[in-house]
Amino acid sequence: MKNRIKVFRAMHDLTQEGLAKELGVTRQTILAIEKGKYDPSLDLAFKIARYFEVTIEEVFTYGE
Amino acid sequence: MKIRISRNISYIIVAFIALIEIGVIWWAADYNRPPAMEVTSLALTIGIVTAYFLMDLGRKTELGGRDERVELVNSKSALRTLQIFWIMSFSILLGSIVRFIDFSRDIRRAIFGPIFGQLIMLVGVILLFVAFRIYYNNKYGGYDTDEESD
Known part of the structure; x- marks a missing residue:
């Protein structure tokens, strides 16, 4: 699953650590999601999308 | 001062403590006369208490990043x-x-x-x-x- 978290982070001028704190997860989790090594749960995916005030499809794209 | 220890490190130290305990029991069985029993009891108590605190420390450290x-x-x-x-x-x-x-x-x-x-x-x-x-x-x-x- 591809994602645009890095782009949205840059748009909000936010570090991985900052986003992790806002979402209540570890920095390593944000890093793993951005690198595509870990697919977040629906709950976390929605939290990320809501934090950036966009739809989930704008952040995550399903596919290999 | 707040001591922080990662959970993996705490597991590894506890494994080494367990190894030392096995060594003490082995020695006590081999020695088989006083104060083997007392030394073994003391070593086991210290080992269990230390392991408990290490595991607790590791757990508390991880809770922040769980x-x-x-x-x-x-x-x-x-x-x-x-x-x-x-x-x-x-x-x-x-x-x-x-x-x-x-x-x-x-x-x-x-x-x-x-x-x-x-x-x-x-x-x-x-x-x-x-x-x-x-x-x-x-x-x-x-x-x-x-x-x-x-």
Whole structure:
């Protein structure tokens, strides 16, 4: 699953650590999601999308 | 000063403490006279208390950074550990039977001996695993009936 978290982070001028704190997860989790090594749960995916005030499809794209 | 220790490091130190405890018990069995018993009791007490504090320290450190990915890592590691532990234990115990038990002497002694007891415990582990699978499958809706087929 591809994602645009890095782009949205840059748009909000936010570090991985900052986003992790806002979402209540570890920095390593944000890093793993951005690198595509870990697919977040629906709950976390929605939290990320809501934090950036966009739809989930704008952040995550399903596919290999 | 707040001491922070990662959970992996705490596990490794606890493993070394357990090794030292085994060494102390080995020494006590070999020495077999005072103060072997006192030294062993003291060593076991210190070891257990230290291990408890280390595990607690590791847990507290991880709590700040515990999330769904860490939970996934933990559950996958635990399952893989169980699988490898089971296979290794079963192989070693079967090997022990072939190596040490004289079947021609008295088969009943072998069946009810400690090695067979441990093998039966390993079978128990599988049954326990199945029981937990049923429990969690039920908890997460695995046995719910399909509304459309009612």
